[in-house]
Amino acid sequence: MSYFEGKNVVVTGGTGILCKAMAEFLVKEGANVAVLSRGEEAGLSVEEELSGQLGKCKFIQCDVLDEDSVKNAKKNFNETFGTCNILINGAGGNNPKASTTFETHTDATVEGQGFKDLDLKSFSKTMDLNFMGTVIPTQIFAEDMVDDGNGTILNISSMSAFAPMTKVPAYSAGKASINNFTQWLAVYYGEANIRVNAIAPGFFITKQNHDLLIDSNGKYTERAQKILNNTPMNRFGDPQDLIGPVKWLLNDEESNFVTGVVVPIDGGFMAYSGV
Template sequence: MGRVQDKVALVTGGASGIGLSSATLLAKEGAKVVIADFNVDGAKEAAERIKAEGGEAVGIFLDAGDENSIKEAVEFTVEQYGKITVLYNNVGSTNLQKDLDVVNMDLNEWDRLMNLNLKSVLLGSRFAIPHMIKSGGGSIINTASMAGFFGDSIRAAYGASKAGVVNLTRYIAAQYGKNHIRCNAVAPGLILTPAAKNNMPPDVLDIFAKYNALPYHGEPDDIGNTVLFLASDESKFITGQTIQVEGGHYIANPTSPDFEEFMKKS
């Protein structure tokens, strides 16, 4: 207990999934948490559950595609708790019907994802950093994605936006480290959030499992615990990094599982 005692955290996209796990773990370990989400009812319900378990949290509305909304969320956090020392830029989105290959993607979807997935990280950091400097430093954590490191047959805009998050993380770390501000990112692989469980057929989950180094899928707390570590002083000498939390899905030669099956049949 107390790994982030007296820290003040703003968690965007915190009403469900990875954001909810992170907010809950941060509060459990002593942080005061503002949960900001477009689903404001979900954010408020999450805050009430945290308070019922003895934590300190409040839920507010956030439209991460709107600059003023992001600024208001940061300012609310400072007004509510006197400072902001942890910012978790977690909001992200994709649309598999519109975010296709380079030739066929909807260009409006490209603009939407660059604004929502990448510019929101820039703006959240832009508004939080001056407050962090005043309070002696802080930790900024961004949700990237393994899609930011590898190509795929679809989701070109999503992958490009997340690659931007990876490099923006380095820039923030380099520019504000002397102000005692660290900036890191987490790159999840497939995580069994409620959305993934509800939208991915078992056969698709089996395909992912085939290529994992570990014999199981990730859970929201696998990311939440990484966020907690990066928010805490345990990671005080880590900055500019993107931690890949993906079960070893990408570490092997991609032909390895198929080659193993071939060898079994030989």
């Protein structure tokens, strides 16, 4: 019998490529998984695709930045599956209006978007999506874990949390806050027997970054090649590369004394100095 059989799991941002892979693994292991997302069409598609396996999958429409929406999602989840045992905070993303066109100030031209040109509302929204989009669901769903005296929370960080990637200051700052918040929560919930950890995926080709990494001819862009040149394993990650570490961090029988850590899954990117 799998450790995850019968566990009740919430995955925010569950329609994205990486979090969908996690949800699929958990359903196959026998867990009851709720995929939370704003997009109804994408959410129902994931529900249909993952249903009929050992576990169960249900789409619940939810805006992680709207407290009432998350509370309603929790009510729906509790009525469907019961209390939440595992929370994966996968909601996040970037906004082009919060990104610069060039890597440095000296590269900027009047035709590009420099730091001074960034739309502050988009900057704030990106920060909120990556940080408050983790804070709010945790605040609401963790109460089930407090009542049960047990639970596991997994946050999704990024390589950009350790050393900010060029062009994406808001996204980088938002993900850096995830690392700090993960450690804070681990301390806060330690005596409540709730473990809080994070993974920091390296570079995976997703819907969000596809056009930045693959050009119209299907070839790697200059930015993609720069990433590969700094990744010792010389490839992009596959969603299945996340499953082993996720399985370990979510399993109390395998990582019961592990809390407050951020695990890089990056093909060696963070270890490489560039020389």
